Amino acid sequence: MAKIGVFICHCGENVAAKIDCTQLTAAIGEHPGVAVSVEYKYFCSDPGQESVKKAIREHGLTGVVVAACSPRMHEATFRNACAEAGLNPYLCEIANIREHCSWVHTDKDMATIKALEITRSLVEKVKRNNELRPIEVPVTRRALVIGGGIAGIQAALDIANAGHEVVLVEREASLGGHMAQLSETFPTLDCSQCIMTPRMVEAARHPKIRLLTYAEIERVEGYIGNFKVKVRMKSRSVDMKKCTGCGDCMLKCPVKKISSEFDCGLGKRAAIYTPFAQSVPNIPVIDKKRCTYFKNGKCQICSKSCPINAIDFTIEDEFLDIEIGAIVVATGFQIQNTAMYGEYGYGKYADVITGLQFERLASASGPTSGKILRPSDNSEPQTVVFIQCAGSRDPSKGVRYCSKICCMYTAKHAMLYAHKVHGGKTHIFYMDIRAGGKGYDEFTRRAIEEDEASYVRGRVSKVWQENGRLMVRGVDTLLGRPVEVAADMVVLATAIIAQPDAKEFAKTVGIGYDEYGFYNEAHLKLRPVESSTAGIYLAGCCQSPKDIPDSVAQASATASKVLALFSKEQLEREPVVASNNEATCAGCWGCVLACPYGAIEQKDILDRSGRLIKRVASVNPGLCQGCGTCVTFCRSNSIDLAGFTERQIFAEVMGL
Amino acid sequence: MSIVEQYRTKVKELLSSGQVKMVIGYGAGTTPDRRRPLFMRSPEDADKMLLDNACIANLSGYLVSEGLLSDEKRVAIMLRPEGVRSINILAAESQLKAEQIVIVGFDTAGEELRAIEGSEAKDFCALIDSLKESAPLQAPDPLFERIVQMSPQERFNYWQEEFSKCIKCYACRQSCPMCYCRRCIVDSNQPQWINTSSHTLGNFEWNIVRAFHLAGRCVACGNCDRSCPVNIPLRFINRRMGMEVLEVFDHFPGMSESQEPVLASFKKDDPETFIL
Numbered sequence: 001m002a003k004i005g006v007f008i009c010h011c012g013e014n015v016a017a018k019i020d021c022t023q024l025t026a027a028i029g030e031h032p033g034v035a036v037s038v039e040y041k042y043f044c045s046d047p048g049q050e051s052v053k054k055a056i057r058e059h060g061l062t063g064v065v066v067a068a069c070s071p072r073m074h075e076a077t078f079r080n081a082c083a084e085a086g087l088n089p090y091l092c093e094i095a096n097i098r099e100h101c102s103w104v105h106t107d108k109d110m111a112t113i114k115a116l117e118i119t120r121s122l123v124e125k126v127k128r129n130n131e132l133r134p135i136e137v138p139v140t141r142r143a144l145v146i147g148g149g150i151a152g153i154q155a156a157l158d159i160a161n162a163g164h165e166v167v168l169v170e171r172e173a174s175l176g177g178h179m180a181q182l183s184e185t186f187p188t189l190d191c192s193q194c195i196m197t198p199r200m201v202e203a204a205r206h207p208k209i210r211l212l213t214y215a216e217i218e219r220v221e222g223y224i225g226n227f228k229v230k231v232r233m234k235s236r237s238v239d240m241k242k243c244t245g246c247g248d249c250m251l252k253c254p255v256k257k258i259s260s261e262f263d264c265g266l267g268k269r270a271a272i273y274t275p276f277a278q279s280v281p282n283i284p285v286i287d288k289k290r291c292t293y294f295k296n297g298k299c300q301i302c303s304k305s306c307p308i309n310a311i312d313f314t315i316e317d318e319f320l321d322i323e324i325g326a327i328v329v330a331t332g333f334q335i336q337n338t339a340m341y342g343e344y345g346y347g348k349y350a351d352v353i354t355g356l357q358f359e360r361l362a363s364a365s366g367p368t369s370g371k372i373l374r375p376s377d378n379s380e381p382q383t384v385v386f387i388q389c390a391g392s393r394d395p396s397k398g399v400r401y402c403s404k405i406c407c408m409y410t411a412k413h414a415m416l417y418a419h420k421v422h423g424g425k426t427h428i429f430y431m432d433i434r435a436g437g438k439g440y441d442e443f444t445r446r447a448i449e450e451d452e453a454s455y456v457r458g459r460v461s462k463v464w465q466e467n468g469r470l471m472v473r474g475v476d477t478l479l480g481r482p483v484e485v486a487a488d489m490v491v492l493a494t495a496i497i498a499q500p501d502a503k504e505f506a507k508t509v510g511i512g513y514d515e516y517g518f519y520n521e522a523h524l525k526l527r528p529v530e531s532s533t534a535g536i537y538l539a540g541c542c543q544s545p546k547d548i549p550d551s552v553a554q555a556s557a558t559a560s561k562v563l564a565l566f567s568k569e570q571l572e573r574e575p576v577v578a579s580n581n582e583a584t585c586a587g588c589w590g591c592v593l594a595c596p597y598g599a600i601e602q603k604d605i606l607d608r609s610g611r612l613i614k615r616v617a618s619v620n621p622g623l624c625q626g627c628g629t630c631v632t633f634c635r636s637n638s639i640d641l642a643g644f645t646e647r648q649i650f651a652e653v654m655g656l
Numbered sequence: 657m658s659i660v661e662q663y664r665t666k667v668k669e670l671l672s673s674g675q676v677k678m679v680i681g682y683g684a685g686t687t688p689d690r691r692r693p694l695f696m697r698s699p700e701d702a703d704k705m706l707l708d709n710a711c712i713a714n715l716s717g718y719l720v721s722e723g724l725l726s727d728e729k730r731v732a733i734m735l736r737p738e739g740v741r742s743i744n745i746l747a748a749e750s751q752l753k754a755e756q757i758v759i760v761g762f763d764t765a766g767e768e769l770r771a772i773e774g775s776e777a778k779d780f781c782a783l784i785d786s787l788k789e790s791a792p793l794q795a796p797d798p799l800f801e802r803i804v805q806m807s808p809q810e811r812f813n814y815w816q817e818e819f820s821k822c823i824k825c826y827a828c829r830q831s832c833p834m835c836y837c838r839r840c841i842v843d844s845n846q847p848q849w850i851n852t853s854s855h856t857l858g859n860f861e862w863n864i865v866r867a868f869h870l871a872g873r874c875v876a877c878g879n880c881d882r883s884c885p886v887n888i889p890l891r892f893i894n895r896r897m898g899m900e901v902l903e904v905f906d907h908f909p910g911m912s913e914s915q916e917p918v919l920a921s922f923k924k925d926d927p928e929t930f931i932l
Contacts, residue, residue, distance in 0.1 A: 584839040588749040590920035615750070633920055635869045636837035637844045650847035 002127045003035035005061040006119060007052055009043040009068035011098055016041075018102035020112045024067070027116050033127055035059045044074050052078065053085035061087065063126035067095040067119045088131035090575070090643060095122040117656050124655030125648045132575040132642055137622045139225035140325035141566045144169065146217055146509075149177020150196065150548060151540025151555040152330035153203045158559030159328075160208035164566050167322055168203060169231060170213045174279035175200040177332050178541075181262060183362035183370070185548060186412045187443035193278060193365060200280040214285055218319065220327070220509045223599075223623040224535025225571045227324040235315040237286040238272075242310035245282035249302035249311065250274070258290050260367075264357040266375060267367035272302045272311075277365060286311075326535050326562040329509060329519060330555060331502065333541035336391045336398065336495040344390065344492060345463045350376035351470055352463060352490045355409055362416045372420050374489055380421055381488030385472045386410045387460050388430040391495030399495050399516060404545040406493035407434045411444040413491060414453035426453045427485050429460050429474050437549070456483060463490055496545035510598070511536055519543050529557045533597070534573075534625065537561050576626035576643040578619045585616040585638040591630035592617060599623035600630060659762070659769055660707045663734070666760060668699040670732050676758050679732040680718050682711040693718060707734070709764045714877035716742035717833035720751050732758035736765075737772070737787060738875040740780045741910025742833045745873055747777065751836055754778065754913040777913060788908040791898075800892050815893075819859040821886040824852060828866065828880035828890055834873045841865060867893045872901040872918035873909050 006028045010016035021039045029037040036059050042048050043066060055061060064087065066078045071094035079089035097115040105111040141164050145156040148170030156168040174180075180200075182192035204211050212231060219230040238249075253270035260267040262275040269275075271291040274284045292299035293313060303311040335356055339347040346352045351374045353361075364370040374381050388410050391398030407430070414426040433455070435441040447453040460474035472485045498517030499505070506513045511531040512520035519538050522530040529537050537558035540551040565571065580591075582605065592600045603618035617639070619630075630639045631646075640646055663681075670676045683694030683704050691710050695718075696702055716739050718724070719731060735743070740759055747754040754777040761772035761780065774780050803811060826842070829835040842850045842862055850865060851858030874894040881891040901907050907918040 584837075584844075586751075586837045588751070588917075590749070590917050593916060593920040594922070596922070635841065636839055637841045637849075638839075646849070647847050650849065 002033035002063060003059055003061050004033050004063045004065060004123050004126060005052070005055045005059060006034055006037040006123065007043050007048075007055075007064065007066045007068075008037065008039040008097075008119070009048070009066065010039065010041045011069055011102075012041065015068070015098050015102045015115075018105055018108055018111045019097060019115045020108060023112055024115050024119065028067075028119050028123070031120055031123055034123060035061060043068060044077055049077070049081040052081050056082065056085040056087050062091065063087075063123075063129060064092040065095055065119060065122045065126055066092070067097045067115065067122075069098040070094070070096050070100075090132040091126065091129050093122045093126045093129065095119040121652045121655035124651040128645070128648045128651050130642070130645075134572040135575050135577065135621050136570040137223075137225050137573055139565060139569060139571045140227075140323045141165070142167065142322070142324055143326045143328060143562050143566075144227070144229055144322070144324040145328045145330060147177065147330035147332055147540070147542070148172075148175035148200075148203075148211075148213065149330060149332045149540060149551075150179040150199070151332070151551040152177070152328070153199050154552045154555035155328045155330060155537075155539050155559050155562075156203055156209055157199070157206065158556050159562050159566075160203075160206050162559075162563050162566075164208065164563070166206075166209045167229075167231075167324065168209055168211050169215050169217060170211075171216045171234075172275060173214050173236070173273075173283075173285040174275045174281070175203060175211070175213065176276070176278075176280070178356075179548060180276060180278070181264070181356060181363070182359045183364070183366070184412065184416060186408045187437070187439040189412070189415070191364070193363070197278050197280070200278075204280045211281070212320070213281060217505070217508060221598075222324075223597075223620070224533075224573075225325050225565065226622065227327060227535065229322050229324050229327075231320045231322060233318040233320060234285075235317050236283065237288070237311060237313055237315055238284055239310045239312055239315070240281070240283055242308050243283045244308065244310075245274075245284075246307070247274075247284075248305045248307065250284055252301050252305040254299065254301060255290055255292055258287065263360045263367045264354065266353075266357055266360050286313075326537065326565050327509065328537050328539055328555070328558045328562065329511065329531065329542055330539040330558075331499055331505060331542040333496045333545065334499055336497045338390055338492045338494045340397055341390060341492075343462045344387065344460070344490070345465075345470075346492060349463070349465055349470060349490075350374070351381070351488065352492065354492050354494045355406065355413065356494070358413050358491045359409075362413070362420070370420070372417055372489075379488075381424065382421070383425045383427070383485065383487045384414075384417055384489045384491060385460075385470070385485055385487040386413060386426065386428040386491045386493065387472075388428065388493045389459075390492035392493070393431060399497065401516070401545070402434065403493075403496040404434070405496070405547045407432075408437075408440060408443065408547065410491075410493050411435075411447040411453065415447045415451045418451035418453070426451075427472075427487070428453055428455045429458055429472075430455055431457070431459070437547070458483070496541060498542070502542065509533075509536060511538075529554055529561060535565065573622070574626065575621075576641065577621045577624035578626065578628070578630055578639050578641050579621075580617045580619055581638040581640070582616045582618075584636050586636050587615045587617070588635070589617065590633050590635070591639060594629050594633045596627065596629065597623050597625050599625070659771055660705075662771065663707050663760065663762070664702045664705055667696060667702040667705060667732070670758065670760075671696065671702070672699045675730060676732040677727075677729040678724075679734070679760070680715050681705045681734040681760070682707060682713075682715075685710075707762060707769065709767075709769060711762075712736070712764065712878070713831075713882070714739045714742055714833055714875070714879050716746065717831065717836070717879070719743075719757065720746060720833070720836045725752055725756055728756065730756050730758055732760055734760045734762060736763055736877075737761070737780065737783055738877045738910075740777055741784060741787075741875040742877065743777045744784075744910040744913050744915065745834065745875070746836070747913035748915050749917065781912060784908075784911055788911065791902060791908055797892075799889065800895065803892055804896075815863075816856060816860070818888045819863055820856055821888060822854060822859040822863065823886060824854045824859070824862065825885060827883040827885060831879040831883040832870070833877070833879070834870055835866075841869075863888075863890070863893070867897055870894050871897040872905070872907050874898055875910050 025037045025039045079092045082092040083089045143159045145152045145168045156166045160166045214234045218232045221228045249272045255271040259265045260269040272286045288294040360366040392403040435444045458475040458477040462473045469486045476483045502517035521528045539555040539558045605613045667679045679696040682691040685692045763770045850861045
């Protein structure tokens, strides 16, 4: 015989204002199987939880229904309380009479009736609840970090410093990512490379970190604690064991006029190259698309110039299979191609550049050794116009979202320019100055007050060339009049966008993404660094545009998640997983296709002599996330979900 | 030689050469205008075989009878084009292997009985492709048009009246090649989602659930409709669902044995973020 305890929470006035809790308590007390029903102001408080525990012990309850707020809020709280009182936590259910009732209704009588129905429905469900035990899965204590930018490096270092093995995979020839390209960083103006390169070297030298550069993830299989990852080591055509990084090959290579990706097209590189001088590892790769030997079969000058014969054109791509327990995705971002704004003339006028190109100009290791020079004639610009939101917050041509870092780096650019070109003039066209962050608003004020950045609130409608200068026409919305500025250089604060292959990559790894290609977190506020797939975490700009402090903080957060996972040998999983009735399964495999987590496999049923009798579906509880998609698909009703069984749902519906 | 004679010769050859262990075809029924399935195991059985415009039942459902295909021996079956599509769906849903089935194709569309070339499901791809192209223009039916024109309330009332005749005999299920589940959802009683008693609610539940289970799988063979003892025009429900699936998902069931079931498959680049 069921002995259900019902605990009706006032939630202060949140519930009690719209629901007559005393009436509800009395009415549900009459319901068959309800042994005790009580009301209280805050059941989630300590004395509230104690009273639930006491009732379980005193009445020998077989199930508990807490009629309160959303199970999102306090299901875990009350399930823990039940467990402490000796009742299996899965025999506790939450009837949501706050979000689903009191908050959305005004008529108290009607709301009380509805609250009674909701509670009754959960009482009927809990009568049919079963005791469930957590599922234990073994954990491989080795992490994979995908992406060798600042976020990936930080996550790898944090995990490795805690004593666990890390495989750090970077698809470019060197670690560094976008941060290595930057000049000085806001709000402290410390040199980006000066703070970045020690981290790169530390990661490369760390005994617990296995660094795989010029490598890509081919395939990810398995589940939390037990991933199997295939990595493609792209052939560098340079023997990494032999090469000393002397750089002779790069100097001798006859193909020298390739526009450098690292310098955003402002510098040149050879066909055999390292992306930048401080590359880690300092071992070049051959750009096979541009290399004369790979194109025509002749040349090999690099090979001849190499003093230790490290160049080997026959090296092919290699594949590594690695067992991994947790994955940190830190694949970064790209910037939008601003050529879509025909009116700004990017791509047409050499002196209209992007913010990232300005970073290269301002960088001491950049193509101009840190001098701000016009790409068209190498002269020093006397007036520079910055256009903010050149792509961001523009649903018609660019992207709808704010790229978050542009207000800050534009202020920084104006400042760097003022420091480098004395007497130079800056005009910044902006929509809003978004400078939320420690020291950020002070920083933009400094740009305005000390470095005389002239902010013009308004958009630019057109940039055109006249007498060797760039004419910028915009509007000053605060003065309400058009503005025209003759500039020597125009810098566009381009939008941060997801990597061009972000969606494809999400499918390879098995995580969700939004309409823009940024990866989805499990919960924007409460689980911001977890992806929707257990055991895969997100760090840096692959999740959303963010600055360096945020990327680093998020990377450390993923490390803490990974370390928590690695803290035990066995991993406990929620037992809310599907299972299949093999006797009634028709073997149509609809569930196998429908499962978004690849958790359902085909299983052969054999007789004693090993002959195949039939094939049925079988759910891997380690992979199953309990979403229930297979349950809704199964025509023969063979699949059931623990904690939400057909019988429970039916009772819940009938209880309404 | 008439088509019937040609097919008898073909059947005899298939059986006497041992290429197949059985040929499923049509024999005489209880009245002159009716045909019933004929299971031919020896060449002599072929003499009882008939083939004419009355051979309209889709026999493919017999192939999934328990144990028939488990010895891996081949079985031949006489099918119209929609029957071939059924074979493709059954193969796609792993109920049979398409290469185990020898198809003796014919078509009764129009007045004249025609033979169709091909011996395995994959030989009929071009034919099925052309069926997809013409699917939306299928023979108009005045009653169907009338139902489509009705307001939702009128349509609800119409079906309520039709379903009130249902006696829950499940002949529709038994005759449908797609209803191969070992245990039908209606026979599952823990819990009893579908009320088995023959009243309006239970009848609605049964017929609507069956329509949903056939969405993207029905080939409009008409077996359910013909087998219904109380003449509920079941084909219209399934035809409407079929139109919907074609329009929304561009899915025409039974195109090939590798076609993914429309309601079970999803595309990872589907912009609907709720999937993951």
